Amino acid sequence: PSALKFELTARCSTTRARASILQLPHGTVQTPLFMPVATQGSLKGLTPEQLEATGCRLCLNNTYHLGLRPGQEVLDTIKGAHALQSWPHNILTDSGGFQMVSLLDLATVTERGVEFLSPHDGTPMLLTPEHSIALQHSIGSDIIMQLDDVIATTSADTERMREAMLRSVRWLDRCIEEHSKPDPMAAVEGQTYASRQNLFCIIQGGLDLEMRRECCEEMVKRGTPGIAIGGLSGGEEKESYCKVVKACTEMLPEGKPRYVMGVGYPEDLIVSVALGADMFDCVWGTRTAIRHPQKARFGNAITSSGVLNLRSSTYATDFTPIDPHCQCPVCRPLDSPAPPLLNSSICPPSYASEGETYTAKGMGITKAYIHHLVAKETVGAHLLTMHNVAWLLALMARAREAVVGDRFPAFVKEFFEEWYQGDRGRYPGWAVEALRGVGVDLLE
Amino acid sequence: MDLNSVNSEAPKDPDMYFRLLSSSSGPRLGRLALNKVTIDTPSFIAPASRGAVPHLSHDNLRDHTDIKGIYVALEDFVEKYPPNVPIYNQAAGSLRNFTSTPSESLLILSGRRVPPVTTAASNTDHSLAILTSVGFRMLPIDDYVSVVSRLRPDIVLGLPDIPSNTPGKHRGPKMVFRTDLWLQQLLNKTIATADYTPHIFAPLLPLDFEQQSYYIETLTDKIDKLSGLALYDSALATELPEELEKLPRMSVDDAESPHKVLQQVRWGIDLFNLGFITTATDAGIALDFEFPRPTAAGEEIRPLGVDLWGKEHATDLGPLGQGCNCYACRRHHKAYVQHLLVAKEMTAWVLLQIHNTKVIDQFFAAVRGSIERGSFEEDVAIFGKFYESEMPERKGQGPRLRGYQFKSQGGTGKKNPKSFTKLGAAGVPAGDMREELDEAVESGVKEVANGLEGGFAERLS
Ligand SMILES: [Zn+2]
Ligand SMILES: [Zn+2]
Numbered sequence: 001p002s003a004l005k006f007e008l009t010a011r012c013s014t015t016r017a018r019a020s021i022l023q024l025p026h027g028t029v030q031t032p033l034f035m036p037v038a039t040q041g042s043l044k045g046l047t048p049e050q051l052e053a054t055g056c057r058l059c060l061n062n063t064y065h066l067g068l069r070p071g072q073e074v075l076d077t078i079k080g081a082h083a084l085q086s087w088p089h090n091i092l093t094d095s096g097g098f099q100m101v102s103l104l105d106l107a108t109v110t111e112r113g114v115e116f117l118s119p120h121d122g123t124p125m126l127l128t129p130e131h132s133i134a135l136q137h138s139i140g141s142d143i144i145m146q147l148d149d150v151i152a153t154t155s156a157d158t159e160r161m162r163e164a165m166l167r168s169v170r171w172l173d174r175c176i177e178e179h180s181k182p183d184p185m186a187a188v189e190g191q192t193y194a195s196r197q198n199l200f201c202i203i204q205g206g207l208d209l210e211m212r213r214e215c216c217e218e219m220v221k222r223g224t225p226g227i228a229i230g231g232l233s234g235g236e237e238k239e240s241y242c243k244v245v246k247a248c249t250e251m252l253p254e255g256k257p258r259y260v261m262g263v264g265y266p267e268d269l270i271v272s273v274a275l276g277a278d279m280f281d282c283v284w285g286t287r288t289a290i291r292h293p294q295k296a297r298f299g300n301a302i303t304s305s306g307v308l309n310l311r312s313s314t315y316a317t318d319f320t321p322i323d324p325h326c327q328c329p330v331c332r333p334l335d336s337p338a339p340p341l342l343n344s345s346i347c348p349p350s351y352a353s354e355g356e357t358y359t360a361k362g363m364g365i366t367k368a369y370i371h372h373l374v375a376k377e378t379v380g381a382h383l384l385t386m387h388n389v390a391w392l393l394a395l396m397a398r399a400r401e402a403v404v405g406d407r408f409p410a411f412v413k414e415f416f417e418e419w420y421q422g423d424r425g426r427y428p429g430w431a432v433e434a435l436r437g438v439g440v441d442l443l444e
Numbered sequence: 445m446d447l448n449s450v451n452s453e454a455p456k457d458p459d460m461y462f463r464l465l466s467s468s469s470g471p472r473l474g475r476l477a478l479n480k481v482t483i484d485t486p487s488f489i490a491p492a493s494r495g496a497v498p499h500l501s502h503d504n505l506r507d508h509t510d511i512k513g514i515y516v517a518l519e520d521f522v523e524k525y526p527p528n529v530p531i532y533n534q535a536a537g538s539l540r541n542f543t544s545t546p547s548e549s550l551l552i553l554s555g556r557r558v559p560p561v562t563t564a565a566s567n568t569d570h571s572l573a574i575l576t577s578v579g580f581r582m583l584p585i586d587d588y589v590s591v592v593s594r595l596r597p598d599i600v601l602g603l604p605d606i607p608s609n610t611p612g613k614h615r616g617p618k619m620v621f622r623t624d625l626w627l628q629q630l631l632n633k634t635i636a637t638a639d640y641t642p643h644i645f646a647p648l649l650p651l652d653f654e655q656q657s658y659y660i661e662t663l664t665d666k667i668d669k670l671s672g673l674a675l676y677d678s679a680l681a682t683e684l685p686e687e688l689e690k691l692p693r694m695s696v697d698d699a700e701s702p703h704k705v706l707q708q709v710r711w712g713i714d715l716f717n718l719g720f721i722t723t724a725t726d727a728g729i730a731l732d733f734e735f736p737r738p739t740a741a742g743e744e745i746r747p748l749g750v751d752l753w754g755k756e757h758a759t760d761l762g763p764l765g766q767g768c769n770c771y772a773c774r775r776h777h778k779a780y781v782q783h784l785l786v787a788k789e790m791t792a793w794v795l796l797q798i799h800n801t802k803v804i805d806q807f808f809a810a811v812r813g814s815i816e817r818g819s820f821e822e823d824v825a826i827f828g829k830f831y832e833s834e835m836p837e838r839k840g841q842g843p844r845l846r847g848y849q850f851k852s853q854g855g856t857g858k859k860n861p862k863s864f865t866k867l868g869a870a871g872v873p874a875g876d877m878r879e880e881l882d883e884a885v886e887s888g889v890k891e892v893a894n895g896l897e898g899g900f901a902e903r904l905s
Contacts, residue, residue, distance in 0.1 A: 040783070040784070040787040040789055041780070041783060041784070041787075041789070042784055042789045042790075042791035042792075043791075044790060045499075045501075045789075045790030045791050045793075045794055046791065046794075047504065047771075047791060047794060047795070048775075049771075049775075050501070050503065050504075053503075065787070069783060069786055069787050070758055070779070070782075070783045070786075074758050074759055074779070074783075077759045078759055078761060078779055083761075084779065084780055084783065085780060086775050086776050086777075086780065125902065126902050127902070128902070131902055316524075316530040317530045317533060319541070319542075329503055334544060334546065334547075335546070335547070350775075355774075356771075356774075357507050357508060357771065358503070358507045358508065358771070359503070359506070359507050360503065361503070361506070361507075363501075363502040363503055363544055363546075364544045365502070365544050366542075366544065368530055368542065369495070369542060369543060369544055371530075372494055372495070372521070372530070372542075373494055373495075373496060376493075376494055376577055377493050377494050377496050377498065378498070378499060378790050378793075378843065379496040379497075379498070379499070379500065379501050379502075380496075381790070382501040382790070382794070383501055383502075386501070
């Protein structure tokens with residue numbers, strides 16, 4: 001069983017880009033789609049309404065964080081993460097395994113699950129595939145992810161990589177079994193969790209294309225309603241990343257959504273869409289909007305002509321919007337009407353209901369004012385986050401329109417042209433190469 | 445982008461700017477109508493930080509609060525030395541354009557924040573010692589005076605000369621002398637133009653009336669040029685000469701609780717620059733009081749707010765305040781705010797600020813109703829008996845301190861102690877995953893460790 005409906009609406013006649021309508025338990029979204037990460041149930045100071053105003057109808061929560069806080073018991077009591085954050089739209093959660101392995105040096109992966117000693121009192125602890133799924137049931141997310149054995153793609157240990165890939169397949173079976181249990185909250189008795197939540201498998205196999213293909217074959221057999229490509233964005237070469245995505249999309253069934261985990265830099269999004277991926281999540285666009293003490297990279301604004309660091313004194317007297325073409329409430333002129341909905345099938349925002357006062361009208365914020373606020377007042381972070389999320393969502397909406405109108409290759413060229421302000425010398429080789437592989441020559 | 449029109453409407457009838465609707469002494473009712481904003485008094489304005497009301501982005505300010513006035517300090521805008529001060533040089537024009545403040549809120553310009561951070565240097569006859577985000581510096585009085593016509597705040601406060609220490613015997617007269625001098629400069633050099641009418645408030649010093657009686661007398665001669673009074677000691681409102689009674693009185697006295705607000709209302713204050721809304725928000729406290737008291741409730745003394753850090757709120761799906769109709773209470777619940785506070789997510793303070801502002805707005809509406817009914821004194825007594833006298837004590841941690849807040853708390857200790865230890869390099873991936881980790885690490889490995897038993901994983905033995 002599945003709790004989604006995936007309808008492919010258009011295919012690019014040159015590249016592998018696709019456009020689809022994806023119906024999920026909490027409303028419809030369209031792909032290609034960017035999904036912002038609201039780690040602990042909120043996104044960098046935004047209210048759910050403000051997130052809606054960016055056009056978002058599907059966001060991520062992290063199972064690891066929600067499992068710790070507020071914890072499973074509270075989630076069960078208040079009936080899940082939608083109720084916790086009053087978010088009427090869709091939520092996707094990860095398995096929590098990745099943070100577990102990465103955060104705790106003492107963690108070891110065995111067939112049972114991720115084992116570690118409690119840093120608190122040294123007790124042995126265990127995160128199993130079953131427990132990860134049970135947590136995601138408590139969260140109630142519309143898309144849940146299997147627990148996978150994830151190791152850095154850059155690892156040279158082929159044997160360990162293969163072990164991880166095969167184990168991920170075995171864990172998928174355990175996740176499916178757990179997910180097929182009767183759902184006590186089901187409307188119809190005997191229905192399983194799978195009728196209200198969608199379990200996605202995660203393709204593993206590092207940078208080894210053969211291994212990836214083997215994994216695709218095994219996992220596709222299990223028939224999950226959606227498929228994720230995992231283990232990427234961990235510092236591998238972009239060339240290898242593109243090859244992996246391409247090798248996977250070649251093997252994956254046309255009729256299911258494909259989610260590339262952890263990807264969200266604008267160029268990566270465009271190239272990945274061209275390679276046939278549909279869904280993306282990334283913390284980059286929101287992380288970069290606010291302080292990041294070690295890296296001093298906060299204050300970054302995403303615009304069609306590249307990333308601007310608004311902390312630079314250049315912007316102290318720049319009284320133009322962050323991106324003059326942007327339709328988000330931050331960039332639109334003061335008191336101008338709310339931004340139009342990103343696409344035809346998107347649900348109206350909750351603030352459109354009677355009795356709500358939020359208007360999403362324009363704020364007319366300038367680069368100079370963001371420069372004035374950034375890193376000194378959290379309002380600066382709220383505004384920049386809102387813009388960055390809206391911008392990435394709008395980028396994907398534009399890509400989708402281009403696919404539907406079968407002018408995606410031209411759109412890709414325009415995007416790079418603008419992003420590098422016409423300087424083809426700066427086009428990254430990996431992007432040129434990957435796009436050439438699907439019939440688009442950026443330098444033509 | 446035409447944002448210029450906002451400030452251009454001069455009041456048609458000067459008498460309409462501020463009208464007293466009740467007796468002129470004691471608690472009084474009034475209506476201030478300026479540009480596009482009408483404020484029924486007594487009411488409040490909110491202190492801003494760098495032009496923004498803390499935690500409230502412009503859409504939330506406009507759509508979810510009734511903040512009709514924002515107190516802005518020039519010291520928040522002048523870190524660079526002239527001629528490179530952006531706000532002096534902007535082509536677009538006004539303070540409102542610079543800060544993109546919605547037209548629903550008046551902008552009130554002053555020199556310093558309330559309460560101001562103690563500066564190393566002292567004021568001089570011609571300059572004010574201020575704190576900018578890059579350190580202390582002197583603001584020439586001429587600069588303040590000359591930027592008014594350019595920044596076009598709806599209301600501008602004359603600069604007071606207030607030393608950081610309690611003034612000695614001889615300091616008092618100097619304070620009065622300078623304050624008078626600086627006000628004259630402001631009055632003489634700020635000229636109404638076709639599209640801007642300045643509204644200047646004269647500052648009253650935190651000194652005994654006698655010490656500044658001469659200065660206050662001279663204000664009666666300048667009354668045609670004055671639009672109001674800014675009181676650094678609200679008690680002075682009871683001693684003002686009759687000629688000044690028609691001017692609106694703004695308290696810059698930093699009333700720290702509703703009880704103090706009520707006392708100042710009794711003295712005849714019309715507008716309050718209220719810092720305690722943000723103080724409560726930062727502390728994680730949802731204000732919870734009604735004037736004079738909720739109709740159905742017991743007799744036990746009630747706290748003025750609820751500390752939402754408490755674990756007991758973790759599954760409480762009730763609103764932040766009983767019967768509150770603010771966005772935070774309509775759409776969210778205590779459990780969410782409690783979770784966000786503990787997770788140190790900024791949205792916690794956003795929701796609290798929206799709620800707390802609403803509580804204050806309702807409070808003032810009730811105060812006005814009470815004055816109108818003539819039951820103010822009785823109601824104050826009821827309120828005083830029903831609620832604790834002090835705001836609840838701050839228990840949880842506030843938001844990460846930044847800029848001015850950081851300095852204003854003084855001290856030398858680290859304000860944002862690192863709550864985590866560095867991870868080993870082994871097995872830590874790069875790129876976005878690394879950032880993901882940073883975030884998790886930031887939220888505190890230690891806390892995470894303590895929380896592991898909270899249900900994320902199973903105990904093996
Ligand atoms: Zn924007
Ligand atoms: Zn409320």
